[in-house]
Amino acid sequence: MQLKKRTCNDCGGTGRLTCSHCGGHGGYSSGSRMGEYSSDHNNVPDNRxxxxxxxxxxxxxxxxxxxxxGMGYVEFYE
Incomplete structure (x- = not known):
């Protein structure tokens, strides 16, 4: 048997996949709640x-x- 490599079918050889959490946007927009300032929304007032x-x-x-x-290929024996 010989060790061989082939392109990864999941990532197409790039070693990377689009983030499933943000859909490949890198983040998301968020607004504050109920007109209050809050630390989890970077102290931005309502409607922003x-x-x-x-x-x-x-x-x-x-x-x-x-x-x-992340290698872009998978190894297998044939």
Whole structure:
């Protein structure tokens, strides 16, 4: 048997996948609630929005592929 490599089918060889949490946007818009200031919304008053960075991808828009661990290929024996 010989060890071979092939392109990862999950990521198409890039080693990265679009973040499933933010949909590849890097974050999301968030507004404050009930006219109050709150630390979880960056102290912005009501009717305003702020950009919140995605906590899963850190704003990078992609995640490391689980199948190939970011290598872009998988190894197998044939």
């Amino acid at each position: 929005t702020v950009w919140m960075t995605c906590t899963w991808c850190g704003g990078r828009r992609t995640l490391t592929c689980d199948r190939c661990h």
